[in-house]
Amino acid sequence: MRDWLRDVAPEYKKKAKLDGAITRVDLRYQDALDNNGCRKEASRAEVNEIDADIRKLPESNADKIDKFHRILVRLHNSYLLDCKQSRRLKEVSDRLHHQFTNHFARIESLKPRKMLLIIFLFSFIFAxxxxxxxxxxxxxxxxxxxxxxxxxxxxxxxxxxxxxxxxxxxxxxxxxxxxxxxxxxxxxxxxxxxxxxxxxxxxxxxxxxxxxxxxxxxxxxxxxxxxxxxxxxxxxxxxxxxxxxxxxxxxxxxxxxxxxxxxxxxxxxxxxxxxxxxxxxxxxxxxxxxxxxxxxxxxxxxxxxxxxxxxxxxxxxxxxx
Structure with missing residues (x-):
């Protein structure tokens, strides 16, 4: 998701906030996966499905957000369902998906406004x-x-x-x-x-x-x-x-x-x-x-x-x- 953030929102005012959200999710999942009493063994089929998801990224920036969320869901279902923190981890990943979806909508809404503003300011200077x-x-x-x-x-x-x-x-x-x-x-x-x-x-x-x-x-x-x-x-x-x-x-x-x-x-x-x-x-x-x-x-x-x-x-x- 950091690659997505770098490519889609290089100058976005809330970029640091989204980067912090990625870090928090990463730490929570890594902590759960490192916990021997939490992590279960995934089947070969589950591992192959996760690998396939990671390799095939969609073109659309909005679809990439959804795809990343699906990968987190697969990781959760394949490795962490027996973890005491299972419910909490799902809430964290859902919140990240919600944050990125909302902020991406805002980023997209600002693009045409920025262009219109630039056009108008040039018009205003010579008006x-x-x-x-x-x-x-x-x-x-x-x-x-x-x-x-x-x-x-x-x-x-x-x-x-x-x-x-x-x-x-x-x-x-x-x-x-x-x-x-x-x-x-x-x-x-x-x-x-x-x-x-x-x-x-x-x-x-x-x-x-x-x-x-x-x-x-x-x-x-x-x-x-x-x-x-x-x-x-x-x-x-x-x-x-x-x-x-x-x-x-x-x-x-x-x-x-x-x-x-x-x-x-x-x-x-x-x-x-x-x-x-x-x-x-x-x-x-x-x-x-x-x-x-x-x-x-x-x-x-x-x-x-x-x-x-x-x-x-x-x-x-x-x-x-």
């Missing part, structure tokens, strides 16, 4: 400026959406709760902006953080509201992590709604953007952050599509934006060390 490239107009529309969200009950908003379901989504930005690491962000730290962010992107401030305006629920002039996250979720949802209203013409299905429009957003966000890594971008794209229907709601677009911002933070912190 003529449009409505979305007007930052002042975008800022006005986003602020309008942000005020609308803020005036409702954001803590009970299902779209806000969807964004907040990822408990760690806003932790990196909170730690990044909490300059003195006292567990809270004050106005001076917020201003400094936003100025540093916009300066790095060579962008002007186009919004009058800030996170303190919408997040300081107890009016103490400080943002705790929960206040920071709620304000961030409102901000990201407003961003998503603005993207839907700006790019939605001809690309909206049940208030969700289709893949053409989302790649346009990826191009814009990636261009906005100056430094887009294709593999990271496609991974963020997959993660943000919460229900994996290849369509993106305002909340999912908000998550997409926040993941890109977190990636920006990681690069800034790496460069500062």
């Amino acid at each position: 003529r400026p449009g409505l979305i490239t007007s930052m002042s107009e975008f800022g006005v529309e986003m602020e309008r959406n942000l005020i609308s969200i803020y005036r409702t009950k954001p803590a009970e908003n299902t779209e806000i709760l969807q964004i907040l379901s990822d408990e760690l989504l806003f932790t990196e930005s909170f730690v990044y902006c909490d300059d003195n690491h006292d567990g809270m962000v004050i106005m001076e730290e917020l201003i400094s953080c936003e100025e540093h962010f916009l300066k790095a992107l060579n962008r002007p401030m186009v919004m009058k509201l800030n996170r303190m305006d919408i997040g300081d629920t107890n009016n103490d002039g400080k943002l705790q992590l929960d206040e920071w996250a709620l304000a961030g979720a409102m901000w990201d949802l407003a961003f998503g709604k603005t993207m839907v209203s700006t790019l939605g013409k001809g690309h909206v299905d049940e208030e969700k953007l289709n893949e053409f429009a989302i790649f346009k957003i990826l191009g814009l966000v990636g261009h906005f952050f100056n430094d887009t890594d294709y593999s990271i971008a496609t991974d963020i794209l997959f993660t943000a599509d919460d229900d994996h229907d290849n369509k993106y709601s305002a909340a999912e677009i908000g998550c997409l934006q926040q993941h890109f911002y977190n990636e920006f933070i990681r690069k800034q912190m790496w460069r500062s060390h």
